[in-house]
Amino acid sequence: MPAATSTRAAGADATSLRILGRANSFNVRKVLWACDETGIGYVREDYGRGFRACTEPAFLALNPVAQVPVVIDNGVVMRESNSVVRYLAAKAGREDLYPSNLVDRQRVEQWMDWIAYDLTHALRGAFLGGMLKEAPWNNDWFVNQGRKDLIHDMRIVEAHLAANGPYVTGATFTVADIAMGLVVNRWFKVDGFDKPETPALAAYYELLSQRPAYLAHGRNGLP
Numbered sequence: 357m358p359a360a361t362s363t364r365a366a367g368a369d370a371t372s373l374r375i376l377g378r379a380n381s382f383n384v385r386k387v388l389w390a391c392d393e394t395g396i397g398y399v400r401e402d403y404g405r406g407f408r409a410c411t412e413p414a415f416l417a418l419n420p421v422a423q424v425p426v427v428i429d430n431g432v433v434m435r436e437s438n439s440v441v442r443y444l445a446a447k448a449g450r451e452d453l454y455p456s457n458l459v460d461r462q463r464v465e466q467w468m469d470w471i472a473y474d475l476t477h478a479l480r481g482a483f484l485g486g487m488l489k490e491a492p493w494n495n496d497w498f499v500n501q502g503r504k505d506l507i508h509d510m511r512i513v514e515a516h517l518a519a520n521g522p523y524v525t526g527a528t529f530t531v532a533d534i535a536m537g538l539v540v541n542r543w544f545k546v547d548g549f550d551k552p553e554t555p556a557l558a559a560y561y562e563l564l565s566q567r568p569a570y571l572a573h574g575r576n577g578l579p
């Protein structure tokens with residue numbers, strides 16, 4: 357197993373966040389993007405598949421569900437990428453990314469929750485099972501169902517963006533676009549089945565690609 361490595365981002369100092377998680381993880385990438393978007397410095401340590409195992413007792417003590425990312429801010433230990441992304445935007449006082457107005461906030465969160473549940477589940481079949489052939493997702497039924505669900509869900513996003521875009525909640529970029537940006541990148545990378553044309557998603561992909569932090573952590577060549 358390779359030794360754990362450390363990466364210090366520009367602006368990182370003794371009070372920086374610690375991010376535990378490999379930089380090629382779908383969910384760690386959201387957190388890295390949020391840090392770059394908000395200018396929050398961090399130190400990252402490699403944990404997860406191919407590096408130090410999430411099942412190490414020391415890691416499990418931080419995150420009993422044994423997944424990356426784990427984020428530690430001034431001794432406070434956090435997990436769940438979407439929740440961490442919202443925390444970081446609020447910590448940075450970025451009202452534009454994560455509004456405090458309850459209705460606007462709910463608009464952001466409803467998309468992030470749907471991504472975390474429905475879309476992520478569909479991607480397990482279509483991507484982890486169908487493309488990476490990763491157990492236990494790689495059985496035929498699960499792969500086919502994942503592909504069907506993914507197409508269904510991405511058609512919903514396509515119609516939503518075409519009618520209400522250019523961003524997930526309308527006129528401006530929010531943390532909902534961080535979660536969606538990773539999904540859309542993976543949508544254009546996943547293969548092994550016929551995908552419908554999705555011009556609104558393609559336009560959204562190009563729009564997000566104007567952001568350096570998305571090119572660094574989202575559309576960075578990885579699926």
Ligand SMILES: N[C@@H](CCC(=O)N[C@@H](CS)C(=O)NCC(=O)O)C(=O)O
Pocket residue numbers: 381382383384403404405410422423424425435436437438472
């Ligand atoms: N709901 C969690 C999911 C986290 C998750 O699935 N992480 C994956 C990587 S993307 C993981 O830890 N895989 C095991 C590993 O890398 O060892 C979140 O959003 O943070």
